[in-house]
Amino acid sequence: MHILYTLLLGLLVLLSLPWWIFQMVRSGKYRYGLTERLGLAPARLPQIDGPPSIWIHAVSVGEVLAITRLVEQLKEKYPQHPVFISTTTLTGHFLAGGRFGEDCAFFVPIDFGFAIRPYLQRLQPALLVLAETEFWPNLLHLVKKSGAAIAVVNARISDRSFPRYRRFRWFFRPVLAGVDLFLAQTEEDARRLVAIGAPVDRVRVSGNLKFDMLSSPDSELARDLRVAISHEAPLIVCGSTAEGEEVLLLAAFRKLQQEFPEAVMVLAPRHPERFDKVAELAISMQLTLTRRCKWNRATAVKAGVFLLDSVGELASVYALADIAFVGGSLVPLGGHNILEPAQHGVAVMTGLHTFNFREIVRIFSEGDALKITSPEMLAHDLGELIRSPEERQALGKRAQELFLRNAGATERTAQALRPLLEKAGDGGLK
Numbered sequence: 028m029h030i031l032y033t034l035l036l037g038l039l040v041l042l043s044l045p046w047w048i049f050q051m052v053r054s055g056k057y058r059y060g061l062t063e064r065l066g067l068a069p070a071r072l073p074q075i076d077g078p079p080s081i082w083i084h085a086v087s088v089g090e091v092l093a094i095t096r097l098v099e100q101l102k103e104k105y106p107q108h109p110v111f112i113s114t115t116t117l118t119g120h121f122l123a124g125g126r127f128g129e130d131c132a133f134f135v136p137i138d139f140g141f142a143i144r145p146y147l148q149r150l151q152p153a154l155l156v157l158a159e160t161e162f163w164p165n166l167l168h169l170v171k172k173s174g175a176a177i178a179v180v181n182a183r184i185s186d187r188s189f190p191r192y193r194r195f196r197w198f199f200r201p202v203l204a205g206v207d208l209f210l211a212q213t214e215e216d217a218r219r220l221v222a223i224g225a226p227v228d229r230v231r232v233s234g235n236l237k238f239d240m241l242s243s244p245d246s247e248l249a250r251d252l253r254v255a256i257s258h259e260a261p262l263i264v265c266g267s268t269a270e271g272e273e274v275l276l277l278a279a280f281r282k283l284q285q286e287f288p289e290a291v292m293v294l295a296p297r298h299p300e301r302f303d304k305v306a307e308l309a310i311s312m313q314l315t316l317t318r319r320c321k322w323n324r325a326t327a328v329k330a331g332v333f334l335l336d337s338v339g340e341l342a343s344v345y346a347l348a349d350i351a352f353v354g355g356s357l358v359p360l361g362g363h364n365i366l367e368p369a370q371h372g373v374a375v376m377t378g379l380h381t382f383n384f385r386e387i388v389r390i391f392s393e394g395d396a397l398k399i400t401s402p403e404m405l406a407h408d409l410g411e412l413i414r415s416p417e418e419r420q421a422l423g424k425r426a427q428e429l430f431l432r433n434a435g436a437t438e439r440t441a442q443a444l445r446p447l448l449e450k451a452g453d454g455g456l457k
Contacts, residue, residue, distance in 0.1 A: 028201060032164050036138060059117055060134035066142030068149045071130045072111065079153035079175075080109040081448075082146075084135055087119040089364050090158040092342070093181055093236040095126060100441040105448065111150055118299060122339045138163040147173050154447055156180055158236075160188070164202045171205040176447035178208040180440050181236040184219035185361065186382045192223040200224030207447055210440055213386045233443060234436030235387065237366050244346030244371055251324040252333075252347055256291055260330060261349050261413045264293040264373075266341045267363040268354035272378075273305050275357055277312050277332065279406035284330070287413060291328060293344055295335035297354060297363070302336035309334065346371040349419060350412050356380045357402055365391065369426035374412055374419045376400055390433065396425035 051058045063069055081101055085091045091114060101110055112123045113135040123132035136142035143166055155170045157179045170177055184192060192199060203209075203225045210233040211217035221227050256262060261283075265276050273294065280292045296305050309316045315331025319340075322328070335341060345351050351368030353375065355361060361383030365375050369391070376398040381388040391397035400408040412419045 028198075029164060029168055033139065040137075060120060063134040064137050064142065066136050066139075066145045068145045069133055072133060072149055073109070073130065074149055075109060075151040078107040078109075079151045080111055081105070081154045081156065082111050082113065082150055082152040082170075082175075083156040083158065084113045084161055085119060085123065085158040086114065086161060087116040088122050088338075089237075090114075090181075091119050091122045091126065092240050092242070092364070092367070094156075094158050096239045096241070096437045097180070097236060097440055098127060100437055101444070104441060104445075108153065108448070109150075111152075113146075118338050125339055136166075138165045140165055140169060143169050154178065154444065156444070159183055160185075162199065162202055167202060167205045176207045176450050177205060178210065178444055178447055179206055180210045180233070180444075181436070182209050182211045182220060183213075183216045184223065186385065187361065189219050189223070192219075196222075196224050207450070208443060210443055212436075215386070231443065233439040234433070236436045236440065237364055237387070238430060238433040239435070239437040240364075240366060241370060242342035242345075242367060244343055246340060246343035248319075248337075248340045249343040249347060252293075252328065252344065255324065255326065255328045256347070257289060257327075260289040260291050261287050262291050262293065262347055263350045263352065263409060264295070264341075264345055264348035264368070265352040266295045266345060266354060266367070267297040268294065268305075269297055269358055269360050270301065271358045272354050273308055274312075275402045275405060276352065277309055277314060279409060280332070281312060281314060282406040283410055283413070286410065289330045290413075291330060291333060293333045293335055293348070295341045295344070299336070299338060302334065306334055306336070342367050345373060348373045350374050350376060350409060352376045352409075355383075357405070362388070365397065365426075366430055369396070369423075370430045372420075372423040372427035374398065374422040375426055376408065376412070378402070391426060391429055394425055394429045396422060396429050398422065 047057060083094055085094050098110055112127055112132050114120045114123050115135055120132060120134060136146055152175045155175055155177045159181050167177060209220050209225050209230045211220055211230060212235045214232055217230050217232050220230050283290055296302060306316060306318060309332045315329050316334060317328055318334045319337050345368040351373045353363050353365045355363045356378030359380045362377055362381035365377060365387060368375050379401055398408060
């Protein structure tokens with residue numbers, strides 16, 4: 028099966044090669060880290076000669092944030108095991124390097140043996156930890172063959188991907204047979220994992236790591252903005268926005284400015300390659316624009332749009348908001364993590380499309396701790412919350428209470444991984 032899969036994957040890469048080349052030439056996308064993806068392990072990664080390492084794979088920013096406390100706990104509990112983090116996206120890579128050290132972060136190799144083996148030889152992992160859902164057949168096969176244990180943590184199967192996984196259960200069942208442990212976010216995710224082929228005796232529910240994702244409300248940028256933005260100005264922070272959303276948010280903000288001319292919107296697009304495009308959009312809509320990359324922190328932020336064209340600073344800026352809108356939800360992309368602003372007691376708003384975070388959204392909706400809006404009602408709902416500080420603060424307080432009430436998944440996950448490290452042959456655990 029692995030030979031057939033590799034041949035088909037190779038054919039797919041070959042047929043799509045013109046598209047990849049076009050993207051690299053047009054925007055530079057995928058060019059950064061290309062050699063790492065092709066199996067050239069960077070010199071900054073040390074050669075492991077002592078106790079084996081722990082390799083954690085986190086696709087992008089959301090997964091990197093989710094595993095942050097888990098990484099801290101693994102380093103504390105098992106200090107003899109070096110921990111390395113691979114990512115798929117550029118933004119995830121920069122965030123992982125900033126949080127865990129550049130000598131610990133690298134791009135995950137493409138799913139071919141020639142690209143994977145150099146990392147296995149360099150890192151000598153005792154354990155591979157996959158965050159959420161990353162089932163790469165060759166990676167799992169070769170890691171298992173090397174003698175390392177494999178765990179999937181914070182596992183979830185989205186509404187969109189579940190039918191596809193189930194349709195190809197015949198393929199995924201032998202792939203998932205190599206995984207030693209699945210730690211699901213919810214009972215429903217556990218049920219779906221079993222339905223797509225995960226061995227039922229290896230599936231457990233440990234909760235959602237993102238409820239333990241405590242980000243500091245204090246950063247250099249947050250401190251500067253606290254001074255630069257008038258305390259009287261309503262501050263709306265729109266994070267992780269997607270194409271098709273910014274035009275809706277900016278149009279709603281322009282309406283709000285008629286009633287609240289001093290208002291400020293911090294706008295943080297999800298993907299860095301779209302920063303310039305969003306800046307041009309704001310200018311074309313005749314909105315005052317300040318860009319983070321060009322802003323002099325000694326200068327007051329004018330009423331209008333502050334474009335957060337940077338990586339890794341959104342979490343602390345959420346703490347300043349009167350209202351936080353979490354993107355990917357006005358368009359059918361499934362939404363992003365509402366817990367980042369909720370932990371700070373900020374009133375949280377999303378669009379209707381939140382299927383990627385269905386359980387978290389359900390908990391917050393049932394607890395009356397989330398405002399869900401639509402493109403048509405966006406300006407109205409933002410205005411209502413700005414006019415009602417008591418309601419806004421109560422909404423944020425309920426969100427923060429729910430966040431704290433659902434914590435604890437990180438400790439459960441770290442404890443569950445211990446037997447796998449022991450199984451991989453290490454006798455020196457604490």
